[in-house]
Amino acid sequence: MRISALALQHVRSHEQYVLDLQDTSLLLTGKNGTGKTSLLEAIYIALRGGSFRGNDAAVLMHGSPWYRIDVRSLHHQRTVTFDPSRTSGRKQFRIDNQTYYRLPEAHKYPVVLFEPDDLQLLSGSPSRRRRWLDRFIMQYRPQHGRSLRQYEQALRQRNNALKQQLRGDALFVWDVLLARYGADIAQARAQAVSYMAERITGSYQQVSDAADAVWLSYEQAAGGSTQQELLDALGASRQKDMAIGFTTVGPHRDDMQVTFNGAPALDIASRGEVRSIILAMKLLEIAAIAQLSEKQPVVLLDDVFSELDDDRQRRLVGLTDATMIITSNRAPEGYSGQLVTL
Numbered sequence: 001m002r003i004s005a006l007a008l009q010h011v012r013s014h015e016q017y018v019l020d021l022q023d024t025s026l027l028l029t030g031k032n033g034t035g036k037t038s039l040l041e042a043i044y045i046a047l048r049g050g051s052f053r054g055n056d057a058a059v060l061m062h063g064s065p066w067y068r069i070d071v072r073s074l075h076h077q078r079t080v081t082f083d084p085s086r087t088s089g090r091k092q093f094r095i096d097n098q099t100y101y102r103l104p105e106a107h108k109y110p111v112v113l114f115e116p117d118d119l120q121l122l123s124g125s126p127s128r129r130r131r132w133l134d135r136f137i138m139q140y141r142p143q144h145g146r147s148l149r150q151y152e153q154a155l156r157q158r159n160n161a162l163k164q165q166l167r168g169d170a171l172f173v174w175d176v177l178l179a180r181y182g183a184d185i186a187q188a189r190a191q192a193v194s195y196m197a198e199r200i201t202g203s204y205q206q207v208s209d210a211a212d213a214v215w216l217s218y219e220q221a222a223g224g225s226t227q228q229e230l231l232d233a234l235g236a237s238r239q240k241d242m243a244i245g246f247t248t249v250g251p252h253r254d255d256m257q258v259t260f261n262g263a264p265a266l267d268i269a270s271r272g273e274v275r276s277i278i279l280a281m282k283l284l285e286i287a288a289i290a291q292l293s294e295k296q297p298v299v300l301l302d303d304v305f306s307e308l309d310d311d312r313q314r315r316l317v318g319l320t321d322a323t324m325i326i327t328s329n330r331a332p333e334g335y336s337g338q339l340v341t342l
Contacts, residue, residue, distance in 0.1 A: 001109055001298055002323055003043070005072040010064035012038035025317060025337030027326045034342040036327035040113075040300040043325065046071040046080050047111050047298060049093070049103030056082045056091055078107075105142040110289045110297035112139075112322075114282050114304050121278050122266055126255035130189075133256055136285055137192050140292035144188050151181035155247060163245045171238060178250055179231035186225040186251045193218040193256055195292075196284055203287075204280035207315050212261055214277055221253035272309075279312060286320050299324040305332055 006019045013035040028036045041059065044052050046069050051059055059082070060067050066083040079094040093100045095107050113135075117124075121132055137144045158174035197216040204214045223233035233249045241247055258265040258277060265277055289297045299320065305313050305328040313332040317324065324337075331339055 001073050003071060003073055003298065006039065006043060007070040008042050010061040010067040011042050011059060011069060012061060014038060015061065023338040025324045027328060027331055027335060027337060027339050028342060029328055029331060030342035036342055037302050040302055040325060040327060042069045043071060044111055044113065044300060045069060046078050047109040049108060052113055110139040110293050110295050112286050112289065112297045112299045114301045116303055116307055119275060119278055119307050122258055122274055129256045133189055133192060137188050139289045141188060147181045147184045151178060151185055154178050155252060159246045162242050165242060175231055175234040178234060179227045182230045182250045183225060183227040186220065190218045190225060196288060199284055200280060203284040204277060207280045208276040215259045217257045219255045219257050223249040275308065279316060283320060286322055296322050301326040303327050
């Protein structure tokens with residue numbers, strides 16, 4: 001998608017703002033608090049259906065009755081409105097003269113979001129890597145999000161049953177649902193990691209101009225990846241789970257491991273090498289989504305440049321043809337795209 005214009009009304013700190021995009025690369029600069037991230041957030045809401053940093057009430061400018069976001073591309077127009085005074089249909093999406101109360105999967109457009117927190121992807125908790133992996137998969141496999149929601153609901157119910165010391169059928173019904181949706185989640189994750197593992201070294205060498213090797217693997221804490229394997233594991237762990245009050249097996253306990261030249265990346269890679277690995281993963285995410293979804297994603301970089309040196313900044317901008325919108329306190333050396341100061 002080639003975004004040509006963005007207009008906001010009553011979004012965060014922006015009472016009204018209009019932005020014309022004249023290039024595939026746009027850099028938004030300005031001091032902290034000028035609303036740069038809010039512009040990325042508005043694009044994300046219009047293309048994915050929800051914010052990456054809050055609910056609609058938080059997006060609404062304080063004291064305002066409603067908000068509106070308009071995004072125009074070369075061939076399409078989409079408008080998002082939110083009015084909390086409505087009794088129904090408070091949020092509406094209008095796409096090419098069709099109105100929806102929830103953004104349909106068919107109209108969700110791939111977006112790759114790169115935030116400063118993503119630079120903790122390797123050193124952060126396993127849940128951070130699972131979230132990154134799940135968000136990547138949902139860009140080209142919408143049913144993954146439904147499986148996650150069903151799994152999380154069944155997991156909460158099973159954990160509640162464990163805390164109440166319920167037995168027999170009261171647990172088995174949740175075991176069946178966890179096995180069904182958990183197998184779908186684990187298999188999708190394993191396939192995604194396998195796809196990226198075969199390509200991550202090439203992406204890393206593009207970013208770093210070094211001959212090092214990187215590998216990704218999906219590590220299952222316990223339970224297996226088929227429905228029957230998960231069901232058997234849940235049954236085998238029932239007594240242990242009841243004693244501690246929560247479910248110890250399943251894809252909510254899995255992780256993604258990153259190795260560098262044959263060893264765990266965090267054990268031997270320098271700080272710069274770790275950042276190059278993460279940068280390579282994000283660039284591979286862009287390329288993979290474009291291939292698997294057959295749509296060139298929109299790339300949103302939120303204040304990432306402050307965490308990267310000049311060489312990595314240039315490589316990040318130069319290694320993809322996707323529409324890229326960047327926020328930063330300053331323009332990197334040699335930047336040649338469109339520049340807007342708030």
